[in-house]
Amino acid sequence: MTASLSRAVIAVDWGTSSFRAYLLDPQGGIVDRRESHGGILRVRGGDFAAALLVEIEDWLKQQPDALVIMSGMIGSRQGWREVPYVLCPATPDELAEGLERVDWGEGEAWIVPGLLDESRPGQPDVMRGEETQVLGAQGALPKGGGLVCLPGTHSKWVRVEGGAIQGFATYMTGEVYDLLQGHSILSRLMTKGAVAVDRWFLEGVMLGQAGGLLNRLFSARSRALTGDLPEDEVRSYLSGLLIGDELAAAVPDEAVEVHLIGAPALSALYEAALQKLGHSVVQLDGDAVAAGLFDLARRREASQ
Amino acid sequence: MTASLSRAVIAVDWGTSSFRAYLLDPQGGIVDRRESHGGILRVRGGDFAAALLVEIEDWLKQQPDALVIMSGMIGSRQGWREVPYVLCPATPDELAEGLERVDWGEGEAWIVPGLLDESRPGQPDVMRGEETQVLGAQGALPKGGGLVCLPGTHSKWVRVEGGAIQGFATYMTGEVYDLLQGHSILSRLMTKGAVAVDRWFLEGVMLGQAGGLLNRLFSARSRALTGDLPEDEVRSYLSGLLIGDELAAAVPDEAVEVHLIGAPALSALYEAALQKLGHSVVQLDGDAVAAGLFDLARRREASQ
Numbered sequence: 001m002t003a004s005l006s007r008a009v010i011a012v013d014w015g016t017s018s019f020r021a022y023l024l025d026p027q028g029g030i031v032d033r034r035e036s037h038g039g040i041l042r043v044r045g046g047d048f049a050a051a052l053l054v055e056i057e058d059w060l061k062q063q064p065d066a067l068v069i070m071s072g073m074i075g076s077r078q079g080w081r082e083v084p085y086v087l088c089p090a091t092p093d094e095l096a097e098g099l100e101r102v103d104w105g106e107g108e109a110w111i112v113p114g115l116l117d118e119s120r121p122g123q124p125d126v127m128r129g130e131e132t133q134v135l136g137a138q139g140a141l142p143k144g145g146g147l148v149c150l151p152g153t154h155s156k157w158v159r160v161e162g163g164a165i166q167g168f169a170t171y172m173t174g175e176v177y178d179l180l181q182g183h184s185i186l187s188r189l190m191t192k193g194a195v196a197v198d199r200w201f202l203e204g205v206m207l208g209q210a211g212g213l214l215n216r217l218f219s220a221r222s223r224a225l226t227g228d229l230p231e232d233e234v235r236s237y238l239s240g241l242l243i244g245d246e247l248a249a250a251v252p253d254e255a256v257e258v259h260l261i262g263a264p265a266l267s268a269l270y271e272a273a274l275q276k277l278g279h280s281v282v283q284l285d286g287d288a289v290a291a292g293l294f295d296l297a298r299r300r301e302a303s304q
Numbered sequence: 305m306t307a308s309l310s311r312a313v314i315a316v317d318w319g320t321s322s323f324r325a326y327l328l329d330p331q332g333g334i335v336d337r338r339e340s341h342g343g344i345l346r347v348r349g350g351d352f353a354a355a356l357l358v359e360i361e362d363w364l365k366q367q368p369d370a371l372v373i374m375s376g377m378i379g380s381r382q383g384w385r386e387v388p389y390v391l392c393p394a395t396p397d398e399l400a401e402g403l404e405r406v407d408w409g410e411g412e413a414w415i416v417p418g419l420l421d422e423s424r425p426g427q428p429d430v431m432r433g434e435e436t437q438v439l440g441a442q443g444a445l446p447k448g449g450g451l452v453c454l455p456g457t458h459s460k461w462v463r464v465e466g467g468a469i470q471g472f473a474t475y476m477t478g479e480v481y482d483l484l485q486g487h488s489i490l491s492r493l494m495t496k497g498a499v500a501v502d503r504w505f506l507e508g509v510m511l512g513q514a515g516g517l518l519n520r521l522f523s524a525r526s527r528a529l530t531g532d533l534p535e536d537e538v539r540s541y542l543s544g545l546l547i548g549d550e551l552a553a554a555v556p557d558e559a560v561e562v563h564l565i566g567a568p569a570l571s572a573l574y575e576a577a578l579q580k581l582g583h584s585v586v587q588l589d590g591d592a593v594a595a596g597l598f599d600l601a602r603r604r605e606a607s608q
Contacts, residue, residue, distance in 0.1 A: 122511065122527075122532075123511075123519075123520075123523050124526045125522070126525075126530070169519050170519060170522040170526070171518040171522065172488075173518050176483075176521070179480075180483070182487070184476075184479055185458075185476075185479060211515050212552075213517050213518070213549065214476050214477050214480060214517070214546065214549055214553070215475045215476075215550075215553055215554070218429070222427075222429050222474070223426075225430060226428050228426075242518065245516075248515070248516075249518070249519055250519070
């Protein structure tokens with residue numbers, strides 16, 4: 001397989017609520033980039049072809065033969081085309097073999113499959129998009145393996161070994177935080193602002209290690225009521241409790257190295273929590289998805 | 305202390321979203337009862353005296369010297385008067401000593417204090433209303449002791465020993481279920497209807513024993529997506545996962561007897577889950593709050 005392609009690549013990470021795209025040269029270098037809130041739920045009448053053209057028309061004029069490759073929820077039932085999941089363990093070649101082409105009258109465009117992990121009985125897990133980020137970050141993993149965490153609305157913990165994704169687990173941490181902040185009895189207690197990496201956040205992380213999350217959550221209320229927890233700190237404490245509960249289940253007891261891929265502010269929270277628990281952290285490139293999409297495009301072209 | 309009072313009692317359980325009242329004869333027998341959605345959050349301009357009069361005016365005409373006694377969130381900062389918490393362990397006499405009188409121009413009216421448990425460092429817990437229900441059910445506990453569960457939006461687990469409430473813990477189980485059902489990514493997967501005590505509910509309960517709730521919750525989505533979990537069963541499975549996580553933290557590993565006080569449909573879920581885990585269950589009287597309020601009124605009168 002050659003290191004470069006015969007043409008430019010337009011790499012698209014198209015999720016539920018956001019759209020992110022990169023124009024890449026034939027060697028995978030980032031020429032241009034853009035982001036919008038045009039996630040798949042915002043696309044009117046499901047006309048994804050029209051929505052994509054609006055986003056990247058100027059790039060296509062510059063590079064009419066560019067290969068378009070997309071990952072994320074765009075390949076789900078609610079997206080452009082439902083691309084079947086590839087089963088774990090999954091190699092990069094197996095992911096590339098699962099690519100499906102969409103016709104849109106504008107040249108070649110492909111959608112990356114998601115992954116399905118069925119290794120835990122009664123606990124199948126699914127992802128769409130994160131597999132491509134992990135693939136793009138793989139060069140940074142020691143001996144092509146490691147534990148990768150992608151924090152977010154639905155945090156993903158991915159085990160990579162021998163260059164293949166062995167399995168993964170999803171945690172609804174970010175979504176449960178948003179629900180509690182927006183709609184629960186705790187909402188009225190919470191002031192606005194970012195979560196801080198401070199004493200209250202770390203205390204939440206430690207309390208979260210002991211389980212009983214549904215009880216711990218109530219302590220955000222009782223500690224605020226009894227004057228123990230300052231109102232400005234409820235959100236940091238609550239975030240710590242939730243991330244702490246996630247880490248108690250996702251990370252082994254012995255010290256490990258965790259590779260983080262995510263938005264800087266959220267990754268900083270996970271880094272602080274993991275370090276507090278004695279683990280070491282490596283922050284990986286936030287543009288890993290571009291590298292992953294380029295890698296899949298290369299594999300696609302090489303197989304033709 | 306005599307078993308009866310010199311006059312009738314109007315016993316009021318006034319919570320955040322509901323109002324429940326009993327007219328009791330001087331021996332504590334239930335003469336009449338009523339319920340409304342007039343919880344404290346519905347009371348306009350905080351005029352609780354006017355709201356109470358609307359609810360019980362006819363009873364006061366029949367029994368002008370009736371003693372009014374109220375428990376629940378009516379005694380909170382958002383209620384009629386903030387009555388200080390009594391510290392655990394708390395005897396019935398200590399609860400009675402904490403009663404505070406409100407002036408409302410219509411005869412004698414008292415509010416029951418809530419309870420504060422500070423026995424677990426960094427995890428203070430509070431209740432308002434459930435202490436009165438437990439007090440009213442105490443006669444049904446063997447040797448004045450036992451483990452009492454009051455399932456609900458915020459489930460309470462109360463340890464009673466030697467006739468005193470030793471301590472308790474709150475679980476936000478019902479509220480988290482409502483949030484997930486109403487506002488989460490799972491909402492769209494969930495059909496309407498009641499939670500069923502069936503195979504999926506019980507499977508959720510068992511999976512909930514292993515911890516990692518934030519990951520288990522996502523399995524409601526992944527199992528529905530992969531066709532394993534029927535859409536009509538998502539709510540029962542989800543309810544099982546949440547109740548299972550609560551029970552894993554609230555109930556000891558060895559078999560115990562749990563005394564349940566609650567609405568019949570919800571109590572039936574807890575009973576099935578507890579039995580599945582090998583525990584025995586005694587359902588207590590749902591009108592326990594009336595007996596508890598009568599008991600506190602007697603103690604109040606006896607101490608004067």
